[in-house]
Amino acid sequence: MIKRDAVLGTLYDCVDSGNTIFVFGAGSGLSARAAHMAGVHLISVYSTAILRMKGLNSLTCALPVANANQLLLDEGGVIVRQAGCTPCIAGIAAQDPFHPVGEMLDKVEKMGFCGVSNEPFAGIYGSWFADLLEEYGMGFSAELDMLRQAAERGLLTMGWAFDEEQACRLVENGIDIVGVMVMDGPGKYSAGKTEEERLREAVLEVRKMCQAALKINPQAILITHGDPFYDVKTATESLISTGAVGYASGSSGERLPSMDGIVKTCQEFLNM
Amino acid sequence: MARRYTREQVLKRIEEQRKQHHPIVISGAGTGISAKFAERGGVDMIGIYNSGRFRMDGHNSGCGQMYFSSANEEILALAKRIMPVIKEVPVIAGIAGNDPSVDMETYFRILQFYGFSAVMNFPTCGDFLGFLQTTMEEMDEYGIGFKQEAESLALAHEMGLFTLGYAFTLEQAEMLGQAGIDILICHLGLTQGGVGGPAAGDRSVDLAEAARTVGKFEEAARKYNPDILLMAHGGPISTPEDTRYIYAHTNSIGFLGASSIERIPVEQPILEAVRQFKDIMIE
Numbered sequence: 421m422i423k424r425d426a427v428l429g430t431l432y433d434c435v436d437s438g439n440t441i442f443v444f445g446a447g448s449g450l451s452a453r454a455a456h457m458a459g460v461h462l463i464s465v466y467s468t469a470i471l472r473m474k475g476l477n478s479l480t481c482a483l484p485v486a487n488a489n490q491l492l493l494d495e496g497g498v499i500v501r502q503a504g505c506t507p508c509i510a511g512i513a514a515q516d517p518f519h520p521v522g523e524m525l526d527k528v529e530k531m532g533f534c535g536v537s538n539e540p541f542a543g544i545y546g547s548w549f550a551d552l553l554e555e556y557g558m559g560f561s562a563e564l565d566m567l568r569q570a571a572e573r574g575l576l577t578m579g580w581a582f583d584e585e586q587a588c589r590l591v592e593n594g595i596d597i598v599g600v601m602v603m604d605g606p607g608k609y610s611a612g613k614t615e616e617e618r619l620r621e622a623v624l625e626v627r628k629m630c631q632a633a634l635k636i637n638p639q640a641i642l643i644t645h646g647d648p649f650y651d652v653k654t655a656t657e658s659l660i661s662t663g664a665v666g667y668a669s670g671s672s673g674e675r676l677p678s679m680d681g682i683v684k685t686c687q688e689f690l691n692m
Numbered sequence: 693m694a695r696r697y698t699r700e701q702v703l704k705r706i707e708e709q710r711k712q713h714h715p716i717v718i719s720g721a722g723t724g725i726s727a728k729f730a731e732r733g734g735v736d737m738i739g740i741y742n743s744g745r746f747r748m749d750g751h752n753s754g755c756g757q758m759y760f761s762s763a764n765e766e767i768l769a770l771a772k773r774i775m776p777v778i779k780e781v782p783v784i785a786g787i788a789g790n791d792p793s794v795d796m797e798t799y800f801r802i803l804q805f806y807g808f809s810a811v812m813n814f815p816t817c818g819d820f821l822g823f824l825q826t827t828m829e830e831m832d833e834y835g836i837g838f839k840q841e842a843e844s845l846a847l848a849h850e851m852g853l854f855t856l857g858y859a860f861t862l863e864q865a866e867m868l869g870q871a872g873i874d875i876l877i878c879h880l881g882l883t884q885g886g887v888g889g890p891a892a893g894d895r896s897v898d899l900a901e902a903a904r905t906v907g908k909f910e911e912a913a914r915k916y917n918p919d920i921l922l923m924a925h926g927g928p929i930s931t932p933e934d935t936r937y938i939y940a941h942t943n944s945i946g947f948l949g950a951s952s953i954e955r956i957p958v959e960q961p962i963l964e965a966v967r968q969f970k971d972i973m974i975e
Contacts, residue, residue, distance in 0.1 A: 467759065476792050477834035484742060484756060484763040484815045485791045516760050517751045540759050545820050549754070552882070556752045 422507040422534045424576040428596060431461060431641055431666075440659060441666025443578075443597075443643060444673050447473035449502035451674040456506040463503045464578070464668060466511025466539040467491045472675050482544045488513040489524055493531075500532040508532065509578055511539030514566035515558040521566045525573060535576025535596070538563035543582035543601070550582075560586055567595050580645075584632040591633045591640045599668055600629040602646035622648035623657050630663035643668050650676070694778035697809040702737075702782050702854040703874065706921070706945070709736060715939060716923070716946030718784070718856075719953040722748030722770070724777040726954035731781050735953075736946070740774055741786025741814055742766045747955050757815040763788040764799060771806045782809035784856060789813050789844030790836045796844045800851050810854035812877070813841040818860045819879065838864055846871040858925070862912045869913030869920060876920050877948055878909040880927025898928035903941035910943060921945050 434441050444460040446452040447469030455463055467488035468481035481488065492510060500508045510528040514521060528536060542550045542559045553559040567577045571594065579595040581587035582603075590598045602622045613621075630642050643666035644658040655667045697705070706716055718737045721727035722744030730738055742763040743756030756763060767785050775783065785808040789796065803811065817831060818838050831837030842864075845855045849872050856875040857868035868876055880902050906924045913920050924944045929935060935947045 477836055479831060479834060480792060480836055481759055482820070483790065483817065483836060484758060484761055484788055485793060486759065487761050488759040513759055515758075517746070517749070517755060518760060545758075549820055553752075553754060556754070558752060558754070 422505070424534060424574055424596070427462065427507045427534060427576050431597070434461060435641070435665045441641065441643060443666060443668040445469045445668060445670045446499055446503070446508075446674060447471070448674070449498045451678075452499045452503040452506075452508070455673070456502070456504045460506060461666075462578075463499075463506050463508045464511065464537060464539070465492065465496050465499050465508055465533070466537065467513070468511075468540060469670065469674070470495050472671060473678075478671055478675075479544075481540050487516065487518060488540050489516050489519040493527060496528070496533070497531050507534045507576070509535035509537050509576060511537050512566060513540050514538055514563040515542065515553070521569055525566075525570055525575070529573070529575065533575075535578060536567065536570045537578040537599075538567060538580055541580050541582070543580070543586070544603075560589075564589060564593060564595075568593055571595070581629060581633075584629050587629040587633040587642075588636055591636045597641045597643060597666075598633055599643050599645055600626050600633075600664065602626055602644075602648055619648050619654055619657055622646060623660075623662060626658050626664060627662040634663050641665060645670060647671075694775045694783045694807040695780060695809075696804060696807045697782045697854070699810075699849070699852055699854045699874065702809055705736065705782070710945060715935065718923075718946065718948040720744045720747075720786075720948075720950035721774055721954060722746070723954075724774050727774050728777045730953060731778060735781060737782050737784055737810065738774075738778060739784040739786055739812065739814075739948070739950075740767060740770050740808075741812075742770075742788075743786070743815065744950065744954070745770055747951060753951060757817075757820075762791070763815050764791050764794050768802070768806065771808070775807050782854065783807065784810040784812050784854075786814040787811050787844065788815050789841035790817060790831075790838070792836050796847055797851070800848055800853060804851075804853070808853070810856060811845065811848045812856035813845055813858055816841055816858055816860075818858060818864050838867065842867040842871040845873050849873060856923075859909060859913075862908060865909040865912040866916065869916035872917055874921060875923055875945075876909065876913045877923045877925050878906045878944075879925050880905060880929065882926055899934060899937045900941070902927050902929060903938060906938070906942040906944060923948055 431441055442460050443462045443464050444455040445464045452463050468478050470491050471480045472478045510533040512524050542553045550559055567579050571577050577595045578597040579590035580599040580601050581590055582601055587598055587600055602625050626644050633640050642664040644664045645668040649655045649658045650672045716736045719730040719735045720739045727738050743753040746755040747753040785803050832839035845857050849855045855873040857873045858877045858879050859865040859868050860879045910922050922944050923946050924938050925948050938944050
């Protein structure tokens with residue numbers, strides 16, 4: 421298995437040489453294999469990705485339609501094997517009453533993952549429900565606790581933050597990679613705004629989160645993600661003078677390219 | 693074993709209770725023992741759903757709405773455990789009507805085969821206020837939103853099932869009115885008070901405000917379905933006295949109690965029973 425230090429070494433080298441870290445979200449063995457062939461730095465495997473590569477909408481992950489951890493255990497092994505020597509991290513639902521954190525960490529380690537992330541996250545439910553979950557000990561704090569337990573075992577940790585406070589807590593707790601996430605709901609950004617304005621606001625939000633985190637640790641590895649950053653151009657925007665040093669793809673890396681590619685190929689065959 | 697009733701039979705049972713000026717009381721059952729004693733207490737309908745199982749296993753009820761299980765599969769497992777102890781009252785299945793991996797028509801046939809007489813939209817995405825609410829239209833577009841929950845209820849209605857729908861907003865109340873469901877449950881937020889519940893405000897003011905909200909929900913739904921029946925749940929309504937106020941000031945015909953019927957009443961007695969056994973000293 422690839423060790424945490426080796427992965428971190430690669431990531432720091434990448435940043436030092438002025439390159440961008442690229443974390444690829446993979447929900448199928450095929451995606452992981454392709455990403456490995458392309459030489460991505462890290463492959464992130466999580467229930468949302470698995471669902472979206474079944475053709476279901478990524479948001480399905482938030483609904484009570486499956487057990488996120490079981491999905492990862494059932495399908496994650498195949499994906500890790502297809503990733504070859506590219507390091508893989510497993511997205512764990514930290515609050516799951518059926519899969520205690522200790523057991524999940526044992527299992528993903530055995531499956532060949534070199535690290536973990538807090539995916540899925542309570543933050544996806546929005547502040548009202550997420551705050552309630554936090555009150556019951558099932559919110560972000562439970563996720564942070566899972567990441568700390570993983571770090572104690574020497575696993576690589578990637579923590580997702582929805583706001584400045586969460587980004588700071590991740591950095592304070594020594595989480596190796598901190599992902600800053602911007603979700604673009606219609607009520608939040610799009611109401612009466614052009615796509616350019618929405619992108620600019622999302623970039624500002626990324627910048628706020630990054631700057632707060634960098635104040636605590638100037639060496640923090642910060643990466644960006646979110647639906648306003650859906651292609652190379654918009655992802656690049658999320659990195660310009662925000663303080664982030666990398667980008668994590670989701671649908672942008674595997675679902676959209678697969679759909680486009682298959683549709684185009686079918687059309688060509690249909691035109692024979 | 694629970695009996696299956698047609699929609700008309702359920703409506704007739706409700707009508708009989710109303711004639712005698714009794715409220716319709718529905719309870720959630722996450723275990724057989726909850727169902728058994730709810731029925732002996734004279735409950736009118738029993739709801740079986742994912743959250744009940746989590747609640748009675750000692751977890752937070754909210755787990756039933758999250759990414760820990762398939763709610764629609766869980767009902768079938770729960771039905772096998774709970775249906776055999778129910779004798780006579782109609783049973784409701786709390787379904788995730790927006791589950792994209794389930795063919796609802798087939799699923800409803802299975803539920804009917806299992807003996808369910810009714811369905812309701814719980815778990816629902818209707819109360820994911822914040823991020824998921826801001827993308828509610830998108831959720832509809834993706835086929836996993838409240839619109840799909842309403843469509844599933846409309847389909848259940850067509851198939852002869854009795855239908856109940858939770859609404860959290862006026863817009864949702866309208867959608868449920870259009871779906872032609874039998875009972876609209878106005879959800880007024882989490883039940884205030886008790887251990888872990890949100891703090892109660894000024895109760896008389898809160899109840900008056902709740903009654904006004906119920907009236908608005910009713911108006912929204914009746915535009916499309918003048919026959920729709922009404923219930924209220926949550927917010928400041930937590931005791932039988934609170935429901936008396938709501939009956940007096942709204943057209944609500946009854947109450948749906950989950951934690952208040954099966955969880956809270958057993959917590960303290962179990963704790964006390966253990967303490968009493970433990971307090972005996974062995975000389």
